[in-house]
Amino acid sequence: MKYLQEFRDPELARNILSEIRAATTRPWAIMEVCGGQTHSIIRHGIDQLLPENIELIHGPGCPVCVTPLDMIDKALAIAAETNVIFCSFGDMLRVPGSEKDLFRVKSEGGDVRTVYSPLDALKIARENPEKEVVFFGIGFETTAPANAMAVFQAKQQNITNFSMLVSHVLVPPAIAAIMDSPTNRVQGFLAAGHVCSVMGYAQYPPLVEKYRVPIVVTGFEPVDVLEGIRRVVVQLENGRAEIENGYKRVVNFDGNIPAQTMLAEVFKTTDSAWRGIGIIPNSGWRLNEKYRAFDAEAKFEVSGIKTVESPLCRSGEVLQGMIKPHECECFGKNCTPRKPLGATMVSSEGACAAYYNYGRLAQIAQRSV
Amino acid sequence: MCLAVPGKVIERFETNGMMMGKMDFDGITKNICLAYIPDIQIGEYALVHVGFAIEKLDEKSALESLELFRNMGFLEEELGETVSS
Ligand code: SF4
Numbered sequence: 001m002k003y004l005q006e007f008r009d010p011e012l013a014r015n016i017l018s019e020i021r022a023a024t025t026r027p028w029a030i031m032e033v034c035g036g037q038t039h040s041i042i043r044h045g046i047d048q049l050l051p052e053n054i055e056l057i058h059g060p061g062c063p064v065c066v067t068p069l070d071m072i073d074k075a076l077a078i079a080a081e082t083n084v085i086f087c088s089f090g091d092m093l094r095v096p097g098s099e100k101d102l103f104r105v106k107s108e109g110g111d112v113r114t115v116y117s118p119l120d121a122l123k124i125a126r127e128n129p130e131k132e133v134v135f136f137g138i139g140f141e142t143t144a145p146a147n148a149m150a151v152f153q154a155k156q157q158n159i160t161n162f163s164m165l166v167s168h169v170l171v172p173p174a175i176a177a178i179m180d181s182p183t184n185r186v187q188g189f190l191a192a193g194h195v196c197s198v199m200g201y202a203q204y205p206p207l208v209e210k211y212r213v214p215i216v217v218t219g220f221e222p223v224d225v226l227e228g229i230r231r232v233v234v235q236l237e238n239g240r241a242e243i244e245n246g247y248k249r250v251v252n253f254d255g256n257i258p259a260q261t262m263l264a265e266v267f268k269t270t271d272s273a274w275r276g277i278g279i280i281p282n283s284g285w286r287l288n289e290k291y292r293a294f295d296a297e298a299k300f301e302v303s304g305i306k307t308v309e310s311p312l313c314r315s316g317e318v319l320q321g322m323i324k325p326h327e328c329e330c331f332g333k334n335c336t337p338r339k340p341l342g343a344t345m346v347s348s349e350g351a352c353a354a355y356y357n358y359g360r361l362a363q364i365a366q367r368s369v
Numbered sequence: 370m371c372l373a374v375p376g377k378v379i380e381r382f383e384t385n386g387m388m389m390g391k392m393d394f395d396g397i398t399k400n401i402c403l404a405y406i407p408d409i410q411i412g413e414y415a416l417v418h419v420g421f422a423i424e425k426l427d428e429k430s431a432l433e434s435l436e437l438f439r440n441m442g443f444l445e446e447e448l449g450e451t452v453s454s
Contacts, residue, residue, distance in 0.1 A: 008433060008436070008437055036372040039441075040441070043441065089419070116399075116419065116420060116448065117402075117419045117420025117421070118419065118420070119402060119420050120420070139419075142372075142373065142418050142423070143418065143419055145405060145421060145423065146402070146418065146419045146420060146421040149387075149402060149404065149421065153385060153387065156385070156386070157385055194372060194373050194416070194418065194423075197373070197416065197423055197424040198423055198424075220372060221434060221437055249426065249427065249430045250416065250424055250426065250430075251424075256405055256406070256423055256424060258404065258405045258406075258407070259405040259423060262404075262405075
């Protein structure tokens with residue numbers, strides 16, 4: 001148990017682990033839908049500390065990884081335009097589009113800037129009135145209130161040279177899609193804590209009922225993850241399927257109401273494509289009509305994009321839990337975080353990158369010797 | 370990149386009608402939008418994501434997660450800067 005010392009509270013972790021061991025009588029497959037949890041699980045070796053018959057499936061919880069390829073290609077096309085300052089969160093720069101990534105566009109002379117917050121992009125727009133400033137508004141429900149505020153403020157302050165390329169995805173419809181899939185193996189979910197801090201968890205009881213699947217709102221810290229797993233296992237072993245909040249210090253049932261009010265003002269739901277998975281009904285947000293003037297897709301005519309995904313990349317299967325990252329032939333060979341073939345190798349929250357960064361292949365090889 | 374980092378409010382002010390605050394993250398200070406938890410006071414902690422405070426947090430959990438963030442190298446990633454350790 002070399003990992004346990006690294007836990008904030010090794011004693012607590014050890015107790016939760018023995019409770020999980022004692023409770024587990026059968027094999028169970030549990031999915032986390034939060035890139036932060038995936039990172040935490042792999043980094044702390046949580047999957048290896050668990051009883052062997054508990055499998056963790058790393059779901060589509062990394063927004064960088066699921067942003068659809070045609071959106072990346074649109075971003076690349078817009079960023080290459082001469083009058084544009086293209087702003088993005090840093091981890092989008094290396095995401096492979098059909099032909100290149102934002103780094104390449106930048107090195108070819110595009111004005112691509114990394115910002116910490118969408119409000120920084122708005123500031124750049126204010127300071128550069130002769131330029132068009134475009135922000136790549138990606139993310140789950142945690143990030144959406146920030147992006148919504150930037151658009152709202154742009155309208156309020158009449159900053160007409162600002163627009164947003166919006167690609168927002170939502171967790172609950174993804175859970176439904178995973179459960180509806182004929183190849184689904186997931187029997188319980190850890191719901192992403194920080195997503196729930198914004199949205200609350202009122203959307204989960206219907207899912208729990210419809211699919212008879214336990215869902216536990218879970219934080220991302222190692223002990224939180226273990227506790228989430230313990231609660232899911234106890235429910236499964238007792239034949240229960242309920243929504244539980246295992247992250248009470250941050251999440252309440254209703255979530256953040258001012259944030260949700262702003263989201264409803266600026267966005268409306270839309271069918272959305274998830275990279276590696278496909279279209280999921282009502283699983284994304286786009287700008288409301290009222291904010292169309294700030295929609296980069298409407299402002300820039302970027303049509304005729306033909307997307308080409310790397311034929312070698314199996315990230316779709318990774319995201320759906322059909323294979324583990326190291327089972328992909330390219331893993332660590334022609335696909336590494338520096339030169340990723342697929343989006344799941346880019347962000348440290350993507351399953352492939354998490355496996356790579358924490359030397360999973362080496363560990364697995366070692367164990368099978 | 371869906372994680373939120375705990376920080377402490379050290380100043381409150383308004384910009385363009387938006388409630389803002391200066392917040393401290395383990396030595397790094399940043400201007401953060403407080404519009405989504407407008408009643409937060411100086412000295413209180415909140416989880417911050419891409420420049421926005423999204424939920425209050427008690428001091429004990431805040432300090433504990435900050436330490437964990439630092440150890441996991443998430444702080445730099447989430448705050449978009451290099452943190453000297
Ligand atoms: S290792 Fe690379 S090529 Fe293989 S699935 Fe992951 S991202 Fe795709």
